[in-house]
Amino acid sequence: MIRIPFHEVQKTIESAFLKAGLASEIAATCARIHAETSQDGVYSHGLNRVEKFVDYVQQGWVNPSAKPSLVFQLGNLETYDGHLGPGITNALFAMDRAMELAREMGLGLVSLRNTTHWMRGGSYGWHAAEKGFMSLCWTNTESCMPAWGAQSAGIGNNPFVMAIPRKEGHVVLDMAMSQYSYGKLEITRLKEEELPYPGGFNAAGELTSIPAEIEESRRILPTGYWKGSSLAVMLDLFAGILSQGNTTASVDKAGYGNCGACSQVFIAIDPMKITNQTFIDQALEATIAQLHNSQPAEKGTQIQYPGERSLRTRKENQALGVPVHEAVWERVKGLAGLK
């Protein structure tokens, strides 16, 4: 791992995206989100996904010039077709639109169909929080996880995001419905370590913490066993029905790769339409104090609120540079024509 200044990471990704045929504004936005994702410590969905995104554009699985079009509107409920445009700009568009509705009506729900991989789901929660909005959003995916009790993959890991704006650091949850991502399994295997808790089943059908065994069986574990499995199914059905788009079962058949033609939901709420800053501050600070003051299981640690670790990583990487795998960095520089 080497560290590269944020600006250089962003500019390099932007050049790669321009070379891939993205229009300048779209290339800049997508590059910013990828670079911010790495900067926040979510390395699997930042710089590391650039090559795959470029490949998807080349395969025709992402249409770099498609823009979302309105297909349904009723009050503060809207549905857009993403026409396989870039997942990042489609998702930002949808969250922005939900915020516009919420600015007027307190609440906005925008669903999006036929979109593509949004990279880190948390990006849209952070984005809304930055603008002062509370938000929920989620996506479905192709089948990448066996439902609880199953051997074969039949459900998505369907990341789910909730976020609340807060001056001293937004409160942001970004959770996929698998206990670990395949990215985490790979990183752990490469370090020759075990997972801290079982992350799937081995070929013999036993829970295991050894990443290679799960990568082989493809039986990754739903978070909370039956609970994450059922929540994944519900998020999928809500996304598909609300957007009149694909559910996981039809994303599987779409043939546009990872999350190609998937469905998403974006809900924004303007808390200042409902209550006031003093009330919100008190609620947030009382809850964060209760977490911070909990007796830790491990001496010398402190319980964190959702989003606290990302913010600390961000600040560290802003100061020291964004950690990148040297080989990945060289290949992205290659895509950017910088070698």
Next chain:
Amino acid sequence: MIRIPFHEVQKTIESAFLKAGLASEIAATCARIHAETSQDGVYSHGLNRVEKFVDYVQQGWVNPSAKPSLVFQLGNLETYDGHLGPGITNALFAMDRAMELAREMGLGLVSLRNTTHWMRGGSYGWHAAEKGFMSLCWTNTESCMPAWGAQSAGIGNNPFVMAIPRKEGHVVLDMAMSQYSYGKLEITRLKEEELPYPGGFNAAGELTSIPAEIEESRRILPTGYWKGSSLAVMLDLFAGILSQGNTTASVDKAGYGNCGACSQVFIAIDPMKITNQTFIDQALEATIAQLHNSQPAEKGTQIQYPGERSLRTRKENQALGVPVHEAVWERVKGLAGLK
């Protein structure tokens, strides 16, 4: 365990509630929900909670004659104060109101503060589904679980519900943020069994499947470790802020017992305003088929959709009678003046 016909369970609970001072209509509704909860197999929150509810009324922690009053309204966003009225009738009122808003505007969000224990959260998802609405709802609670990494309880288990209407059986998820309830620990201990997966930490700080060890340490496990812990925090903050009510930190101080003065959120969506029955049927049936056709880990089993098991239990208990603990049943009959 003995089996008692549903009608007799319901009528007996209703008599107990009338004797406790509930008005006839409220007693009938609360009794129906308790009886249906037991009938659906959620024994911890049905007949088994009747004595505790009556006790709460006697303590003055539940005001049997309080009705929700509107405190905020903007378009399809409304907030009510529950004035410590019965949690069941308050929650049904809020979900009914969310459905009325959705009937007009496609979408309705009702938040409710100062309410009391709603018993089984799933009741409100089933209720909305029965009327043709998709729904999400959740509640906060007092601190009953240590956050991930903590020894002392600082967060609620904050049950979360999502439901979709379906002719052949609604699709309903009802999940608390703990891996198991204390009720499940007790039942498992009484059977002298172990939990199928670790449900908390023992006094030595190790994960354990032995219920008594967790009951002693009070270190029940958040579902999915850090994931369920963070989701509980977000659900709590959303409920408190949207209702301008208590978060878990202030429910802890309210002094009205389990879930006294808690906050809840009810979101209803009218899917027929957005799409049509054919599309919904196809999405549901494709997803359910994908689950049913997954290769099971255990031969001879079939993967179920969320809500499928409740429906099967309901039908079985409708045919054979509702299983009740004889001692509990005798005590409730006592409260009803039937002994």
